[in-house]
Amino acid sequence: MIPASKDDLRKIAAPAAATTAASTWARQMSRYSAFALLSNALTGNHHWPRAWRDAQPKAQYDVVIVGAGGHGLASAYYLTSEHGISNVAVLEKGWLGGGNTGRNTTIVRSNYMIEGNTAFYEFSLKLWQDLSRALNYNVMYSPRGQLNLVHSKAQWDAAARRGNIMRLNGIDAELLPLSEVQKKAPYLDYSQNMRFPIQGALWQGRAGTVRHDAVAWGYARAADSHGVDIIQQCEVTGFLRDNGRISGVETSKGPIKAGKVAICVAGNSSRLANMAGLRLPIESHVLQAFVSEPLKPVIDTVISFGAGHFYISQSDKGGLVMGGDLDGYNSYAQRGNLPIVEDVLTTAKALIPFTSRLRILRHWGGITDMTMDGSPIIARMPIDGLYLDGGWCYGGFKATPAAGWCLAWTIAKDEPHELNRKFTLERFADGTLIDEKGAGPIPAAH
Numbered sequence: 001m002i003p004a005s006k007d008d009l010r011k012i013a014a015p016a017a018a019t020t021a022a023s024t025w026a027r028q029m030s031r032y033s034a035f036a037l038l039s040n041a042l043t044g045n046h047h048w049p050r051a052w053r054d055a056q057p058k059a060q061y062d063v064v065i066v067g068a069g070g071h072g073l074a075s076a077y078y079l080t081s082e083h084g085i086s087n088v089a090v091l092e093k094g095w096l097g098g099g100n101t102g103r104n105t106t107i108v109r110s111n112y113m114i115e116g117n118t119a120f121y122e123f124s125l126k127l128w129q130d131l132s133r134a135l136n137y138n139v140m141y142s143p144r145g146q147l148n149l150v151h152s153k154a155q156w157d158a159a160a161r162r163g164n165i166m167r168l169n170g171i172d173a174e175l176l177p178l179s180e181v182q183k184k185a186p187y188l189d190y191s192q193n194m195r196f197p198i199q200g201a202l203w204q205g206r207a208g209t210v211r212h213d214a215v216a217w218g219y220a221r222a223a224d225s226h227g228v229d230i231i232q233q234c235e236v237t238g239f240l241r242d243n244g245r246i247s248g249v250e251t252s253k254g255p256i257k258a259g260k261v262a263i264c265v266a267g268n269s270s271r272l273a274n275m276a277g278l279r280l281p282i283e284s285h286v287l288q289a290f291v292s293e294p295l296k297p298v299i300d301t302v303i304s305f306g307a308g309h310f311y312i313s314q315s316d317k318g319g320l321v322m323g324g325d326l327d328g329y330n331s332y333a334q335r336g337n338l339p340i341v342e343d344v345l346t347t348a349k350a351l352i353p354f355t356s357r358l359r360i361l362r363h364w365g366g367i368t369d370m371t372m373d374g375s376p377i378i379a380r381m382p383i384d385g386l387y388l389d390g391g392w393c394y395g396g397f398k399a400t401p402a403a404g405w406c407l408a409w410t411i412a413k414d415e416p417h418e419l420n421r422k423f424t425l426e427r428f429a430d431g432t433l434i435d436e437k438g439a440g441p442i443p444a445a446h
């Protein structure tokens with residue numbers, strides 16, 4: 001079932017969720033309320049409490065989560081708020097939100113069509129819509145809509161098929177003729193002698209952007225308020241075992257015992273799994289992002305080029321945020337190469353001619369964990385006590401709330417929820433792949 005309303009969301013949550021959510025809400029409101037805003041404004045904003053504690057590790061936890069990105073923090077939050085498991089630590093080798101959560105281009109959408117992905121990403125988009133209220137923290141969800149440009153007759157067919165499948169699943173989708181695209185984005189190059197003339201677009205109106213740092217901070221604050229220990233500068237270097245079962249982790253701050261351990265480390269998934277003796281069907285590649293100097297508001301949607309890999313939106317600070325292909329070779333380095341810079345910026349210029357007059361302010365790289373079918377893994381591992389949330393490729397930011405929600409369910413109940421039942425490790429052995437792009441086992445093509 002794809003949850004269509006807040007009531008549906010509640011139905012698929014654990015029955016205890018309503019009461020815990022109510023008490024969470026009351027607790028959160030007492031911290032960020034109109035009264036707190038007013039009284040702090042009148043007293044020079046010196047009295048805000050820390051958003052989360054600087055916790056030190058205890059000897060033992062029920063659950064240890066490795067990685068304080070959005071996924072690890074969301075999992076910890078839903079473990080406490082949905083399942084009442086609060087003896088939880090999130091261990092982070094650097095600083096909270098410093099991985100891909102703080103490095104992505106902030107796009108959220110649910111325009112998926114393969115069974116397994118469709119319901120999961122729609123669930124995530126529904127959670128985004130309500131997240132600021134649920135966390136009492138403004139994550140700045142901006143449903144500005146996304147244009148997926150269409151450049152050929154074959155792409156019209158593919159867009160129509162995708163849109164129809166989305167609509168049959170209750171997800172908003174609209175095919176826009178060229179005249180409508182021109183109204184929404186008048187600054188694109190519509191000349192018919194360009195290499196890939198624009199013919200129209202597939203539009204999802206509820207797609208948009210979310211402020212990535214705020215997502216990490218909001219989940220961290222909410223998890224901390226439920227008693228979760230978030231421990232930064234604490235690198236996991238190995239696993240403890242007891243009769244073959246994972247019983248904790250070795251860290252740079254000493255051993256920590258745990259009933260269950262979950263790996264949520266994005267580009268480092270294969271490294272961590274390797275420490276536990278597992279070889280994952282994942283390659284790590286760098287993906288870069290680019291921000292221009294700030295402009296007055298000009299691009300008010302998310303735009304994806306259909307004839308190559310390029311996407312663009314405008315941040316609230318005015319910078320044009322752009323991304324493209326990943327670097328072709330495997331790497332764990334969080335910085336990219338110059339050919340991709342050239343590739344992304346020439347595409348920007350071809351599609352939006354005025355960008356030729358802009359300067360790039362910043363660019364950076366993050367390590368993406370590319371699976372062989374482009375879809376994620378949220379599952380128990382073949383070693384007792386070990387769980388994995390990984391293989392998010394280019395697209396795990398939009399999945400953050402649903403991934404955390406499903407991983408928490410899987411850890412708490414030791415079985416997947418309907419929404420993540422297909423995100424197994426075994427599918428790579430038994431052939432039940434979820435190949436959204438139809439690109440086969442070629443990570444660079446996903």
Ligand SMILES: Cc1cc2nc3c(=O)[nH]c(=O)nc-3n(C[C@H](O)[C@H](O)[C@H](O)COP(=O)(O)OP(=O)(O)OC[C@H]3O[C@@H](n4cnc5c(N)ncnc54)[C@H](O)[C@@H]3O)c2cc1C
Pocket residue numbers: 066067068069070071072091092093094095096097098099100101102103104105106107108234235236237264265266267268272287288289323364365366367368392393394395396397398399
């Ligand atoms: C440039 C770029 C653009 C992107 N754009 C989008 C987009 O527009 N939309 C979208 O949906 N997705 C996008 N993504 C993908 C998305 O950012 C990720 O899939 C998602 O943020 C992953 O979140 P996470 O919490 O799993 O990982 P992360 O945020 O990377 O968190 C993992 C954490 O684990 C920590 N860690 C690693 N090893 C250890 C260890 N041994 N011990 C302790 N801690 C450890 C890391 O320091 C890190 O903080 C993009 C990615 C990149 C790089």
